Amino acid sequence: MADAIAKPASVRRERLLRNRSLAKTGMAVSMGALVLTGFLRGRNAGLAHVVAGVALLGLSYWHHTLYTNDPVKRPG
Known part of the structure; x- marks a missing residue:
């Protein structure tokens, strides 16, 4: 968890993509x-x-979890 907080948003976004x-x-x-x-x-x-x-x-489940609670999308 601390690893995700310490990384900049751009690095997290690249890893997610x-x-x-x-x-x-x-x-x-x-x-x-x-x-x-x-x-x-x-x-x-x-x-x-x-x-x-x-x-x-297994890969379908992993794919699904990558899109839930998506921090890249902005509500609105």
Whole structure:
């Protein structure tokens, strides 16, 4: 918590924007892996499909948390 307070607003904003970009990229990659493994056959493909789905869920949650209580937006 003290780390967030000590940093200037511009540094926090850059970090937030970078994390948002990483979350979106991760979601796109995991969605692509989910589609690809959906077409494949075999035990390993099924396991990879489940892993890609769980990754998509985790990245979606991370993406969601980056936009809640957004300090970048100003009310009004």
